[in-house]
Amino acid sequence: MHRFVWILLAVFTWSCQEEVTLPLGTKSELVPTIEGFWTDQGIYNEVKFTLSKDYYDSTEVVVVTDAEVFITSPGTDKVIPFVYLSGTKSYKPQNPLDKAVIGERYQLNIRWGENVYVSDGLMLEPPIVDSVTWRFEEERLFRDEGYYIKVYGRIPFEEDNNYRIRVIENDTLKNQREDYLLFDDTFGLTFFEEGLELGYTFEEKDRVRLELFRLNRDAFDYLNQLVNLLFSDGGLFSPPPQNPDTNIRVVSGNPEVLGYFAVTPVLSRSLVIQAKYD
């Protein structure tokens, strides 16, 4: 809603913007940031482990390379060790063939010095994607003129309906704050059967890859809160900014940790936008 307020203000009140430099506080200790994906496709399985930095610091974040990372499956003696790969700057399963199995619960374990972190999640069954189409659309309210993609499918689940669609356009991940496509069943799921239109315009010959994730609620909430934070303009109509609630627990060591762990199936489709489908 506060985006409409901004429309009102912009039209009506001669609002102006300029860049300023504010004196900002710093953290006495850099905060570990963990981002883990455990999926049914090996290419997605990785754990990124970095440290926070000062706000104005425009250098690369520090990557933690000496952590012990492994995934277990509670109730079993299965342990899946991860190793750090400098090429991806992330931890990958030692055995690339290891992957998540539907219906199993997994726990991410990280040991870094005195610090021990854990997080867990349930591998859910993926929904059904029947087809992906595209067509040219004239300009509409909130939508520019261009090619739009529609995803048709079925979601036969009563619960755990928390989804994210990630879009890679010409090898570039669309991850601006307005690019996030997260949906649950608040407004039902019929729209998925009748065709979920992605809110981006594409051009002819664009190569597009779509990735659909079915997330556990805590990871979905994390991403929702992340988007809210990215949209926070610091104004009166925004809630006070807060870090998204991580689903990673600190077992010992520094009590602060950032990031999230997602156990999710992945459905992906690739296509090239062509005019013949107009």
Add this chain to the structure above:
Amino acid sequence: MSLFRVLTLFFITGLSVQAFSQDPKIISGEVMDVSNSEPLIGANVYWEGKSESGVVTDLNGKFELELVDLPNRLIISYVGFERSIRVINPKDAERPIRFFLKPEEMSLDEIIIQERKPDEQLKNLEMGKSTVPIETIKNIPALFGEVDLFRSLQLLPGVQTAGEGTTGLFVRGGSADQNLVQLDGAPVYNASHFFGIFSVFNPDGLKSVDLYKGNMPASFGGRAASLIDVSLREGNNQQIRGEGGIGSISSRLTIDGPLFGKNSTFILSGRRTYADIFLGLSSDEAIRNNKLNFHDLSGKVSFILGDRDKISISSYEGSDFLGLDEAFGLGWTNWVTAVNWNRVSSEKYYFDLQGYHSRYNYSVEFDDPETGFEWSNKLSESGLKAVWTFLPDDQTQLNWGIHSQYYNFAPIDLDPSPGSAIESIVTNPKNGLLNNIFVSGNYEFSPKLSAEAGLRWGLFNQVGKGVDYLYEDGLPGPEVEIIDSLNYGTLENMQFYQGLEPRIAFRYRVNDLFSIKTAYNRNFQYIQIASNSSAGLPIDRWILSGRYIAPVKSDQISLGLFHNFDQNRWELSIEGYYKDLDNVIDLRNGAQVLFTDQVETELLAGRGWAYGTEFLLRKNIGKTTGWLAYTWSRAWREIEGVSKNEPYNPRFDRPHDVTLVLNHEFSSSWSAGLTFVHTTGQAVSYPVGSYLVDNQSVPLYSEFRNLDRFPDYHRMDASVTWKNADKGRKWRGSWNFSIYNLYGRKNPFAYEFRQIYNDDITFDAGSDGEIFSSRPGVVMTYLFTFLPSITYNFQF
């Protein structure tokens, strides 16, 4: 026009010309009282510089005077009325001229701005109460030239604003939903237009506004922070009169007068913006197709029934609408109606009965073939209040009464458009019945010591129809499983709360110029807004106390010193207070409250407290009037789940607040106003770092809320008013020229912490092309730097 009407008009016109034709060497006319159109007998009429050859008006207020060389200035004077001077041209002298003189006391209203006795603040028991005369409000320099009630109240000590350009009020550490705004006794649930930029009241239609900063009489209650008691004025019983204005963004008109004879009156007041017109002038079609407007309309009729009874019926309706490209629309409406019956049973007994109904609704429509919907919601409060007053002797006053309130918060209703793929959402209604019994008494023990004691007893029932959800382990939470639900029938009791609300006040008058007062007040509040943003939105969700949400409790103690000097021309007061709040709510991180039927799972609850000292120096009489106010105050909240459960300052905590309001009458034609505000910046959270997640840099915030501050806020506004010299005409006009933010201070409205691409804050990474560089930055948004406006005001 029919032949008959044409002939009639011709006949009447012809007669008139014949009747009013006159000797060209004589000027004739009539002098009347503008307030009632009665002739003024014995008024002096003379040419400027030739008073010795003047005449006086006859029994009918008429005069004839020898002509002089024209043009020349004709002067009309009469004891008790303002002198009128009009330039007479040869053409003017051809017909009789009417002069309307204005009684002097009418103009005095603008100089003696205090609508009470000069030493009232020393005598009465009231603490934390501010009365701002409507004339004063009209003289305060205004944003866009729109005189605004709430923006004026923000200039009083103890009242904070949410931020630049908003009318939200935060009184003595209370949040915006803890203010009861009532119009002729009926509550107004969303008292703002344009997302809070303007308040809903058209000042031309108002009689008075009283602000009670917590110490409210026992006959009022229901909110923890303040009562803003607004009264519509009544029409006059003499003749039809009007006033209005044409401003930069809106125009307004008020008409009042007798209705059926002298025992009944009416007043009608309306205002409408024309921002749409400006949008329509845009060369951009996308802007041209948008709609943006508000209007409000209020009216009151009053009937005097014999010597003892008076009945008045007031109503207000105000709406806003924002439309985008004929596909999206957001509108909201307040509709308030109140009926008041006042009876003077005897010299010692009075009885007041009031019934009211207040309704607020909003609607959002999105016209889209695939995801279109209509989403609406409404809430209402109906009430009946009876107050008996007994004055057994000069030292004692007793009041008692009952006040019943019924709240109906309708279900959230989201209906998909035909063919839309989204599904409907309907929540359950929430209803509440609040019955209050109250009694209070004032007693003057001696000329020096007087006291007031009151008790209000509120009995609140959340009642059906409705549904309560039962959670595992009894406590709601976002991840907690619902184990059962309970359905309740109409008016069936769902949850009961009761609370005694004592009010005590003492006044000790040390001498004729100095008083000391102290007071204690408790209030319960059974409704709240589930929001944690600082400014209200039209779609904010009101919630009732119920199984999981306890009523807010507020306790306030205050002590004040009051001093008048220079023959009561100046008032000085210093008030200190401490307030304790229980069961205030906040939202958990990422809460979604708009569409859920289990809103309790999204809420956090805790306590709050506030304290401060308010200093006010006020001059009410003379050509220069106004006030200087300084407030030192702090506000705190402590809510489990927020700021690591540690106390924190809400955004509106602004320890230092200085306000200067000045008005000066240079002459009968020229006057000027000036305001200056300087406050501590808002309490906010800045990032303390950044981190990388999901391939992007995200600001990192402290776990403690609002440890940072915006820069100090300061602003000066000025206005000049020019009234046309009184020429004795019925139509009286004036021009007001205002400048908001005179020296163009860039007060921050918001700071946005985000990546800046290609060293250009306007660069959109999604659509503006190739990115060469990216770095973290801070972008400040500011509003309203040096904003001039002009308004033409008139009376007739």
